[in-house]
Amino acid sequence: MRVAILGVGTVGNEVANILIENEKLITARAGVKIEPVIGVVRDLSKKRSAKIPLSDDINSVINRDDIDVFVELMGGVEKPYEIVSEILKRKKAVVTANKALLAYHRYELENLAGSTPFGYEASVAGGIPIIKALREGLSANKIEKIIGILNGTSNYILTNMMQKNENFEDALKKAQELGYAEADPTFDIGGFDAAHKLLILASIAYGAQGRPEDILIKGIDRISKEDIYFAHEFEYVIKLLAIAKRIDESRVELRVHPALIPQNAMLSKVGGAMNGVSVFGDCMSESMFYGPGAGGRATASAVISDLIDIARGNKSPILGYKKELENDFVISPMSEIRTKYYLRIRVKDEKGVLAKITNILSENNLSIDSFLQKPKQKTEECVTLFFTTHTSLEADVKRAMGELDAQEFIIQRPFMIRIEE
Ligand SMILES: NC(=O)c1ccc[n+]([C@@H]2O[C@H](COP(=O)([O-])OP(=O)(O)OC[C@H]3O[C@@H](n4cnc5c(N)ncnc54)[C@H](OP(=O)(O)O)[C@@H]3O)[C@@H](O)[C@H]2O)c1
Known part of the structure; x- marks a missing residue:
């Protein structure tokens, strides 16, 4: 089977290397030799370890008749969409690791592919075979929920804040120095990368058709050292x-946000830059997957598993099921989310403030589960109060936060983190 690698960067380079290094083993598993015959790059002068011929003329490569599978590893959304569409129109198989492409165009690409193989295992959680697990291993189950730590950069930052008592800015700087975070980290710490992956999983589990704009996406940039500390006091981690x-x-909730989870939950043990995904089904209860969510070799491992599937002639419906036989779920509005909440409220240290706060919470249907106050420093004229609520409606919490923010005793915009138990 002859393969063209479109994009020989972090992942593409390792795809070529592993196909060459593990050729004998991969041939034995696939039943045929999988040969990387050409790679496409922008800059031919860059040094790369992959020992394959390179071209900077993508159009001539995608029109070659002697290629059986095209592996898209360029990144971006519209350019790869154009390229992959062209290839699928020619009935040639495609493998991609591009979650952004799929977050926006997975249904168009599924339609275009029809019965042409289209693999995307590497697009979610890198080295963890979660697409295969959901689409095949767990396919007998009604999926009740999927909860994932899908962004290694954010997890690395939160782990460092927790274990080394670092503040957000220092933990981010360290992540950038170590190459875990990009110079512009917005995509990772803002929750967008995790949202792209969530949409892919939600298509397989629920046929949910949304785009990133349709779901709640919050990042970790407002999490403070205090939140980490008080979450711990309430026996949670963030x-x-x-x-x-x-x-x-018929309805599914899709959301990405920082959350307090119980210290004894399995996902709370997923530390550093690792990923973890828990899937809850009506037949098998909980199944948890753990592993590296990114990195050249781990991601290449998933790309090559798709190539081996194609060589073997394995065929699963691209997004998990035949649409005409199952209802698609719609995404439930964000205001209808029901969960517990953690609230951080910084106020002037004045008599009667606590009573005013609890009044506002109760007028908005929020009932308090627990309460802590940070001991005041001698020089301070304000105090920080921390609450957790019983299960409440997101719309009620938002309204209460707005009302609190308007009070003259508030020193800093009140902050909430959802709790996931
Ligand atoms: N890196 C990871 O850990 C990881 C994990 C999971 C998924 N992914 C996904 O895998 C894909 C590739 O990521 P990566 O980290 O390998 O990216 P990367 O290191 O930036 O590599 C991109 C490659 O594509 C080439 N390229 C980009 N635009 C091109 C164009 N218009 N024409 C021809 N070549 C083009 C680049 O050429 P030059 O080398 O000449 O610049 C480079 O070789 C992305 O969709 C990413 O989201 C990555």
Whole structure:
């Protein structure tokens, strides 16, 4: 099977290397030799370890008749969409690791592919075979929920804040120095990368058709050292979670945000730059997957597993099921989310403030589960109060936060983190 690698960067370079290094083993597993015959790059003068011929003329490569599978590893959204569409129109198989492409165009590409193989295992959680697990291993189950730590950069930052008592800015700087975070880290710490991956998983589990704009996406940039500390006092840890939760037979909640999870939950043990995904199904209860979510070799491992599947002639419906036989779920509005909440409220240290706060919370249907106050420093004229609530409606919490923010005793915009138990 002859393969063209479109993009020989971090991942593409390793795809070529592993196909060459493990050729004998991969041939034995695939049943045929999988040969990387050409790579496409922008800059031919860059040094790369992959020992394959290179071209900077993508159009001539995608029109070659002697290629059986095209592996798209360029990144971006519209350019790869154009390229992959062209290839699929020619009925040639495609493998991609591009979650952004799929977050926006997975249904168009599925339609275009028809029965032509289209693999994307590497697009979610790098080295963890979560697409295969959901689409095949767990296919008997009604999926109740999927909860994932899908962004290694954010998890690395939160782990460092927790274990080394660093503030957000220092932990981010360290992540950048170590190459875990980009110079512009917005995509990772803002929750967008995790949201792209969540949408892909939600298509397989629920046929949910949304785009990133349709779901709640919050990042970790407002998490403070105090939040980490007081979450611990309430017996939680803070993680950036991607959550897909079935509400009923036709609605699913999709959201990405920092969340307090119980210290004894399995996902709370997923530290550093690692990823973890828990899937809850009606037949098998909980199944958890753990591993490296990124990195050249781990991601290449997933890309090559798709190539081996294609060589073997394995065929699963691209997004998990035949659409005409199953209802698609719609994404439930964000205001209808129901969960518990952690609130951080910084106020002037004045008599009666606590009573005013609890009044506002109760007028907005929020009932307090627990309360802590940070001991005041001698020089301070304000105090920080921390609450957790019983299960509440997101719309009520938002309204209460707005009302609190308007009070003259508030020193800093009140902050909330959702709790996921
Ligand atoms: N890196 C990871 O850990 C990881 C994990 C999971 C998924 N992914 C996904 O995998 C894909 C590739 O990521 P990466 O980290 O390998 O990216 P990368 O290191 O930036 O490599 C991109 C490659 O594509 C080439 N390229 C970009 N635009 C091109 C164009 N218009 N024409 C021809 N070549 C072009 C680049 O050429 P030059 O080398 O000449 O610049 C480079 O070789 C992305 O979609 C990413 O989201 C990456």
